[in-house]
Amino acid sequence: MSTPTATRLQAADASVTVVSNTVFVTDWARRYFGPWWNAYTIDTDSNCPAPLVVADVNQPAYADLATLIDACPHQEVTYAKARTLLARDRAGTITAISPEEGLAYRSEPEAGRLTITGLTAEPVALAAARIAREMIRATLLRDGWTLLHASAVARDGKTLLTFGSKGAGKTTTALLLASRGLHLLANDRVFIRPDGDGLQVLPWPSAAAIGLGLLDALGLYDIVRDRLKAGEQLHPTQHQDVTDALLAGRREPLWEAGGKREKKVQVFPDQFTSWFGMTLATGGTAAGLLFPRIDPAASPALIEDDRTLSEQDFMSGATEDRYPDIFALAHGIDGGGSERARATVADHLAQLPHHPVVLGHDANANADFLSKLADSI
Structure with a gap:
């Protein structure tokens, strides 16, 4: 043995x-x-x-x-x-x-x-x-933490949280900022808890799902393809159709039957560093909120929008149906934390700067704009 x-x-x-x-x-x-x-x-x-x-x-x-x-x-x-x-x-x-x-x-x-x-x-x-x-x-x-449905980047411990529904640009925003020197803290969700007068943020480790089109727009497609051709592997939850498309050089999005869900590249956390040269953050303090939307015809800019946090921005039992608590690990606590914890976090976040933005399809212009905005925050 x-x-x-x-x-x-x-x-x-x-x-x-x-x-x-x-x-x-x-x-x-x-x-x-x-x-x-x-x-x-x-x-x-x-x-x-x-x-x-x-x-x-x-x-x-x-x-x-x-x-x-x-x-x-x-x-x-x-x-x-x-x-x-x-x-x-x-x-x-x-x-x-x-x-x-x-x-x-x-x-x-x-x-x-x-x-x-x-x-x-x-x-x-x-x-x-x-x-x-x-x-x-x-x-x-x-211990009083809750889970946000958000991407996050950090610099000198100060964290920018990006919110939005599927396709709004959470991953795009985080990876563009990480490509400009900010540290990637999370791709899709984060732990968060009040700490003194601030909000402490922790990563939720997971494979990051990145669509083929976004991978191409970010200039990362050829890196991934070359690594695969050299025999390296992405996360095993990736659909074989995605691997086949990468090896064949196809860059258009792949969709599951019905066209409602995209089949995406599944990237290990450590591959952000070893493949893409991005630095990862292990924690931070919330400093500002971004609310992006994608408009292919737009130039990146701040926009007038009254978007603020809602219940959909918190992970909860209803959003965690892929991993229901069948093994009684949570001891009865909702998968996104207690209502009190969520309410406290929402109150603290409401006091931070909110920045609704529109992003176009020019990745460099988007990155320049977001980097300057991050500097101002």
Whole structure:
């Protein structure tokens, strides 16, 4: 049997340990979270502290849990877009199996321990990272943090938050500013909490989804294509159609059936630095709010708009349907934090400068304008 390895993850006062006999699993957690959170190897000779994720490639253990699920009353749910069979015993232990992924879970919420067993290494690593992040989230939410649906960049600790519905330009704004020397703190969501008279901001580590057209407009398309042709890989959640399009040199957007959702490039956090030369931020204090919209015919400019924060700018249980809390990790707290925390954050944000802007399709002009605006804030 392999020697167990452990990666400790920490964000603010929240922490979780990922332990595995498969070094690929703990290496994955360290790579995935390290650029934005504190991630480091710890000794496994002593007992690893809870919260704890134990994740291994173990075919007999997987088969045992699959047999247990078959023998018990269970329900069928969707978790991480996969069909999942779920059972709970009288002691509160939750057992689940995802047959298509070859993954089995055993959650002991009171002990702060979740065990993952699977048939192959990559799905186990993906699941362990997902569960570890959910455990960090649960602790932060209990400590008064909440989650905003926003991108963020920082300079000297001062953070600009960008809000908007899908397609408004959150990712565009963040990456343009990161290309001009600001530090990328988040692509799509951030943790935020009042701290004294200000608002402390933390990253939410995840693969960043970037459309092929935006990648091209930002001047990053050829970098990604050359890296793929050299044998490097993007995040495995990326659809194969996107990889095929990149390798073939196709730059037009790809759409799922029905044309409502774009298939996008999925970039690892560390690839922003190693591929694109961008610097990542590990935290900051909120200093201003941007509300962009895209108009292909427009020149970038400040505009008159009464747009301000609304409930849709906060992540909540209703927006987190991809990862419902089937393993009782949040202990009843909404996935976006308490109503009181959201209200307090909204009050603080309302006092910061608000800047509605319009962006055109000239990436350099957009970047020049946003960089000057960031300097003024």
